[in-house]
Amino acid sequence: MAKYEINKGVGRSVEFKGLKAQYLFIFAGGLLGMFILVVVLYLAGVGQLLCIGMGGVGTTVLVWKTFDLNKRYGQHGLMKIAARKNHPRYLINRKRVRSLFKERRLA
Helix, strand or coil: CCCCCCCCCCCCCCEECCEECHHHHHHHHHHHHHHHHHHHHHHCCCCHHHHHHHHHHHHHHHHHHHHHHHHHHCCCHHHHHHHHHHCCCCCCCCCCHHHHCCCCCCC
């Protein structure tokens, strides 16, 4: 009878070097964006050392900030922040209590 290995990672989120879920995509997209920015600046005629310096500083900030967000907010933190921004702080109802319980007639 054949033996098959069981994938122990089924149902778990994607993780690479401690980065989880959406932070991994932010990290990869940011690195790709920085690479494209450096190439465009170089092709536009900006000095080589300036391009490399901007790319190095930008990439360092990207890596630092992505790992900081991952540590601070956790796996689902960015989704929670986005949901909090779309949720109203409080609801205002300026109708009298009596009018709330009144039966409405349809015309």
